Amino acid sequence: MTDAYIFDAVRTPRGKGKKDGSLHEVTPIHLLANLFWALQDRNRLDTSQVDDVVLGCVTPVGEQGADVARVAVLYAGWDQSVAGVTQSRFCASGLESVNIAAMKVMSGQEDLVVAGGVESMSRWPMGSDGGAWAMDPRVNDKLAFVPQGISADLVASLEGFSRRDVDSFAAESQRRAAAAKAANRFSKSIIPVKDINGLVVLDHDETVRGDTTTDSLSSLKPSFEMMGQMGFDATALRKYTTVEKIDHVHHAGNSSGIVDGAALMLIGSKEKGASLGLKPRARIRQVAVTGSEPTIMLTGIGPASKKALRKAGMSAKDIDLFEINEAFAAVVMRAARDLDITMDKINVNGGAIAMGHPLGATGCIILGTALDELERTGKSTALASLCVGAGMGIATIIERV
Amino acid sequence: MSAVTFTVDADGIATISLDLPGRPMNVINEHLMQPLVDAIAKVQSDASIKGAILTSGKKDFIAGADIDNLFLVTDPKIAFEMAEALKAQLRKIELGGKPFVAAMNGTALGGGLEIALSCHCRIAIDDPKAKIGLPEVKLGLLPGGGGTQRLPRLIGIQASAPLILEGRELSPAAAKQQGIIHDLAKDKDELLAKAKAWCLANPKPVQPWDDKKFKFPGGDSRHPGTVQMLAIAPSMANAKTQGNYPAARNILSSIYEGGIVDFDTGCRIESRYFAELAVSQVSKNMIGTLWFQLNGINKGKSRPAGIEKQKTQKLGILGAGMMGAGIAYVSAKVGMQVVLLDTTQEAADRGKSYSTGLLDKDVKKGKLLPADKEAVLARIQATTKFEDLAGCDLVIEAVFEDRGIKADVTKKTQAVLGADVVFASNTSTLPITGLAKAHTKAENFIGLHFFSPVDKMPLVEIIMGEKTSPATLAKGFDYVQQIRKTPIVVNDSRGFYTSRVFGTYIMEGLALLAEGVHPRSIEVAGLQAGMPVGPLALNDEVSLSLALHVLEQTRKDYAAEGKVLEPRPGDSVIEKMVKVLDRPGKKAGHGFYEYPAEGTKGEKTLWKGLAEHWPHAKDQPAQQELIDRMMFVQALDAARCFEERVTTTVADTNIGSIFGWGFAPHQGGALQFINAYGPNKFVARAEQLAARYGARFAPPKSLVEMAKAGRTFVD
Numbered sequence A: 001m002t003d004a005y006i007f008d009a010v011r012t013p014r015g016k017g018k019k020d021g022s023l024h025e026v027t028p029i030h031l032l033a034n035l036f037w038a039l040q041d042r043n044r045l046d047t048s049q050v051d052d053v054v055l056g057c058v059t060p061v062g063e064q065g066a067d068v069a070r071v072a073v074l075y076a077g078w079d080q081s082v083a084g085v086t087q088s089r090f091c092a093s094g095l096e097s098v099n100i101a102a103m104k105v106m107s108g109q110e111d112l113v114v115a116g117g118v119e120s121m122s123r124w125p126m127g128s129d130g131g132a133w134a135m136d137p138r139v140n141d142k143l144a145f146v147p148q149g150i151s152a153d154l155v156a157s158l159e160g161f162s163r164r165d166v167d168s169f170a171a172e173s174q175r176r177a178a179a180a181k182a183a184n185r186f187s188k189s190i191i192p193v194k195d196i197n198g199l200v201v202l203d204h205d206e207t208v209r210g211d212t213t214t215d216s217l218s219s220l221k222p223s224f225e226m227m228g229q230m231g232f233d234a235t236a237l238r239k240y241t242t243v244e245k246i247d248h249v250h251h252a253g254n255s256s257g258i259v260d261g262a263a264l265m266l267i268g269s270k271e272k273g274a275s276l277g278l279k280p281r282a283r284i285r286q287v288a289v290t291g292s293e294p295t296i297m298l299t300g301i302g303p304a305s306k307k308a309l310r311k312a313g314m315s316a317k318d319i320d321l322f323e324i325n326e327a328f329a330a331v332v333m334r335a336a337r338d339l340d341i342t343m344d345k346i347n348v349n350g351g352a353i354a355m356g357h358p359l360g361a362t363g364c365i366i367l368g369t370a371l372d373e374l375e376r377t378g379k380s381t382a383l384a385s386l387c388v389g390a391g392m393g394i395a396t397i398i399e400r401v
Numbered sequence B: 001m002s003a004v005t006f007t008v009d010a011d012g013i014a015t016i017s018l019d020l021p022g023r024p025m026n027v028i029n030e031h032l033m034q035p036l037v038d039a040i041a042k043v044q045s046d047a048s049i050k051g052a053i054l055t056s057g058k059k060d061f062i063a064g065a066d067i068d069n070l071f072l073v074t075d076p077k078i079a080f081e082m083a084e085a086l087k088a089q090l091r092k093i094e095l096g097g098k099p100f101v102a103a104m105n106g107t108a109l110g111g112g113l114e115i116a117l118s119c120h121c122r123i124a125i126d127d128p129k130a131k132i133g134l135p136e137v138k139l140g141l142l143p144g145g146g147g148t149q150r151l152p153r154l155i156g157i158q159a160s161a162p163l164i165l166e167g168r169e170l171s172p173a174a175a176k177q178q179g180i181i182h183d184l185a186k187d188k189d190e191l192l193a194k195a196k197a198w199c200l201a202n203p204k205p206v207q208p209w210d211d212k213k214f215k216f217p218g219g220d221s222r223h224p225g226t227v228q229m230l231a232i233a234p235s236m237a238n239a240k241t242q243g244n245y246p247a248a249r250n251i252l253s254s255i256y257e258g259g260i261v262d263f264d265t266g267c268r269i270e271s272r273y274f275a276e277l278a279v280s281q282v283s284k285n286m287i288g289t290l291w292f293q294l295n296g297i298n299k300g301k302s303r304p305a306g307i308e309k310q311k312t313q314k315l316g317i318l319g320a321g322m323m324g325a326g327i328a329y330v331s332a333k334v335g336m337q338v339v340l341l342d343t344t345q346e347a348a349d350r351g352k353s354y355s356t357g358l359l360d361k362d363v364k365k366g367k368l369l370p371a372d373k374e375a376v377l378a379r380i381q382a383t384t385k386f387e388d389l390a391g392c393d394l395v396i397e398a399v400f401e402d403r404g405i406k407a408d409v410t411k412k413t414q415a416v417l418g419a420d421v422v423f424a425s426n427t428s429t430l431p432i433t434g435l436a437k438a439h440t441k442a443e444n445f446i447g448l449h450f451f452s453p454v455d456k457m458p459l460v461e462i463i464m465g466e467k468t469s470p471a472t473l474a475k476g477f478d479y480v481q482q483i484r485k486t487p488i489v490v491n492d493s494r495g496f497y498t499s500r501v502f503g504t505y506i507m508e509g510l511a512l513l514a515e516g517v518h519p520r521s522i523e524v525a526g527l528q529a530g531m532p533v534g535p536l537a538l539n540d541e542v543s544l545s546l547a548l549h550v551l552e553q554t555r556k557d558y559a560a561e562g563k564v565l566e567p568r569p570g571d572s573v574i575e576k577m578v579k580v581l582d583r584p585g586k587k588a589g590h591g592f593y594e595y596p597a598e599g600t601k602g603e604k605t606l607w608k609g610l611a612e613h614w615p616h617a618k619d620q621p622a623q624q625e626l627i628d629r630m631m632f633v634q635a636l637d638a639a640r641c642f643e644e645r646v647t648t649t650v651a652d653t654n655i656g657s658i659f660g661w662g663f664a665p666h667q668g669g670a671l672q673f674i675n676a677y678g679p680n681k682f683v684a685r686a687e688q689l690a691a692r693y694g695a696r697f698a699p700p701k702s703l704v705e706m707a708k709a710g711r712t713f714v715d
Helices: A028-042 A068-075 A093-106 A135-140 A146-161 A161-182 A227-240 A270-276 A299-310 A329-339 A360-377 B030-045 B069-071 B076-095 B111-118 B135-139 B147-155 B158-166 B173-178 B188-201 B224-241 B246-258 B263-278 B281-298 B322-333 B347-363 B369-379 B403-417 B431-436 B470-482 B500-512 B517-528 B536-544 B546-561 B573-579 B622-643 B651-662 B669-675 B679-693 B700-706
Strands: A005-011 A050-057 A083-087 A112-120 A200-202 A261-270 A281-292 A321-324 A383-386 A392-400 B003-009 B013-018 B050-054 B099-103 B121-125 B183-184 B312-320 B337-341 B380-383 B396-399 B424-425 B445-448 B459-464 B486-491
Touching: A005 A270, A005 A360, A005 B546, A028 A068, A028 A112, A028 B403, A050 A068, A050 A093, A068 A329, A083 A093, A083 B622, A093 A112, A093 A261, A093 A360, A093 A392, A112 A270, A112 A360, A135 B224, A135 B246, A135 B396, A146 A329, A161 A299, A161 A329, A161 B188, A227 B224, A227 B517, A261 A360, A270 B147, A270 B622, A281 A299, A281 A383, A299 A329, A299 A383, A299 A392, A321 A329, A321 A360, A329 A383, A329 B188, A329 B546, A360 A383, A360 A392, A360 B651, A383 B546, B003 B030, B013 B030, B030 B076, B030 B099, B050 B188, B069 B076, B069 B281, B076 B111, B099 B135, B099 B188, B099 B459, B111 B147, B111 B380, B121 B188, B121 B651, B121 B669, B135 B158, B135 B246, B135 B281, B147 B246, B158 B246, B158 B459, B173 B183, B183 B188, B183 B281, B188 B281, B224 B486, B246 B263, B246 B281, B263 B281, B263 B700, B281 B312, B281 B486, B281 B651, B281 B669, B312 B403, B322 B337, B322 B347, B322 B369, B322 B700, B337 B347, B347 B380, B369 B380, B396 B403, B396 B500, B403 B424, B431 B459, B459 B470, B470 B486, B486 B651, B500 B517, B500 B536, B500 B573, B500 B622, B500 B651, B517 B536, B517 B622, B536 B546, B536 B669, B622 B651, B622 B679
Parallel strands: A050 A083, A050 A112, A321 A383, B013 B050, B050 B099, B099 B121, B121 B183, B312 B337, B312 B396, B337 B380, B396 B424, B424 B445, B459 B486
Antiparallel strands: A005 A261, A005 A281, A112 A261, A281 A392, A383 A392, B003 B013, B445 B459
């Protein structure tokens, strides 16, 4: 089997995903084009050597619909021989792109692939693509559909995480992100978003609030209490019969931020890289996906990570750094318990609670963040993992070379 | 005689008047449909006819589809074709190019409303007692005549979904407000005049959904607002039904998919969902019990024949507590004179004021005129004097459950009225034969077991003592029907039928707790089984101290007979809860649950201490195991009652279980549960449960034999 290597990783800064966010004025195609140009420039890349582009997009409608990967390739002016495919594994789509690209290379079918994702959540809000899961009543019924926030609150209730526990986790995420930002730890990957005149629209992650404290979060109202009381709590509790009541602890301040953003990663075989003068930064050791109970939905990180570790012949102790997507505070706290790891190894530079979660891109972003941090600290192995809608999990293990 | 009278007036307006021979109401069957189809064809083909008014020659418009035919259908293809055939006719009404007006002179339900919806205009007589709605869901069905397609297109998906899902019945005025009908008329003359005027003014009407520019009011199923509603609709429905009613699921699907496709495709989709429900076990259970068996009871199947129907004119009630006060209310409400007696005038007045409270609520809601309230109250005489019972033709005692007190009031009543007036006891626990000994003519003594709260509960359990005469039964039966409740007739036995079997449900819950099953899992299983309340909450409601009292009394009674009461696994839980832990139930604020102090907000929560006294077992059973235990224990005891002839008809046993203690309606009652499960399969599972959990799950002999013979419970 061929080994798959990461040669480069770039991302946009993340802009607040509302109409007053800086990237609201930028089309998703343009977010991507900036990155394609950067990847091309930074690597002096002959784009005709790229076999395929795999992009994640969770809400592939409107201007990010209709296979945005192929459209972005052409719009960015890359060679027309480069194919493009868009896929969705919900919140894991960005990492799924990486895993697909890696597997393409490992299988020997392709030699050089771009992986990544995009999401303009301000222009094409979550859920605008519908889906049988929520909107078709008999599907919804059979799957015992509840929104993710209800699932996150259920995780907290089951694990006994109090409001203060999740708020202090969130405050720490903000503190770490602010420190990392101040120390320019993301500068290796962030490509400022520029308009058609070359004027900078945004060059930093927009939603980081370093002054956040557990106390300042304590006044925020729970986001999912009302919809829970309308019926979703009852659906969740019908499955979790030993939980008497769902404690609604999550809110805007301890859940992942809604943001706009995109990311790309260049992945290929050692030989292909050598022939193009690309320097391998890390080897993709193992990828894994799992499915688990869909109503609690967000508990897939443990099983997916364990599956990847087992297949790689490793244990959690062999991993120097974990990047676990902060979909909700309780999700990461539960994952830490499942994997028996301590917080000093997880999301050392903050996560999506502080910087946001542009659905289709996040997985690719956090793997890039892990790689940068491994290089900065001289460490060796990292595992990136996300919880995924409808009860899935995904994990990717990399090792520096 | 045809069910349709067809006339055409000088202006070319036809009147199609429906009057199904031999039936009190118009129902949709082939005897109604064939002449109606002919009439529709005639309107469309005769050029001199300009339009048609569809009305009824009976008091009501159309009560719905004839269930008899549908109940026999077991092939979904036939059910599908039935629905399609009806819809094809309704399309002819709306696409024929001539105006059709539904002149709804009374109740229009189910298929009756669906026919009206296919007319271009609907006008109804403004009678607050007339009902308009699509109640099919109550029998486990959906409106298969286009109701799930036309109503959402008429008033919007969000407005129509709850009406169809809950089978809500509206008054004509409310239906007009919702946009379901176009106009109201004060009487039939005005109704027909308005209908005719509409026909003349609208010679070429088009239904909204047949207009090329049609848009769903409030948006179709793609609209973000609708999507949001659809996402939570199953959760909201299941919060009430636990997913036990496939009709709710199919109604939602029919509405949702109908909001994606065109009208005709939507109609076909509806027929497919209808067909699945029509042949489903749940609809067969519900129709069999809640339609056929209930109708049989209400027609007097258990009433002795050959005894003339008697109306109770003046009712004496002994004891003005909760039960006596409720009995006074329901009796005075239907026009009886009531003497409400208690030991002090204050207590008697307090009993009467219960009626005042309920009537005031009705006046406030506009359901009752203040004068009518006064009339009802004037019929209730609150007193302490037994002499005031003079002239009563029925007396019901609802005094404390104590043999001595009951004997005393029986004798005092007899002293005033003599021995020929029927005397009824509202005991829920004491055998009637024993109580009747206080009466000189035991044949005139009967049990009338009411349920609390009397004004809400639809059932009365009539208990025959050993000597109770058929005439006395007839008197009691007629009285129960007079107060518009459903009577079941049972023979004397400890706990009679309902209290006895109901108790098994609670006791199984306690047994599970004693085994270390998580209390919330127990409660959820009860709800999932289709019971209205979990067993622990229910035990809190009826009070644990009462349960302990009954237990100790039963032990004493057994001892007196030289027998020993077999201990049940839940007994120790009751004893510990009351005697050791001082948690006697809801009234005290502490039982299995902790209740918020009176007047304060908040919900009851399971008492945290339960885990300490009944620690959770390491391995928790699957929910289905809990559900099976709670359902089997009830069904088995009901089968034992039937074997012991405590109950004597399948209908009484089934209806008594649903109306008496809320046995899962979707199962069609305690015996129908066995039929639906399959008697052989049921016996096998019961034996398995008996081996695992004890003899209470052992199937009675008669049931084993019935299963072997391949029979089911039928009357």
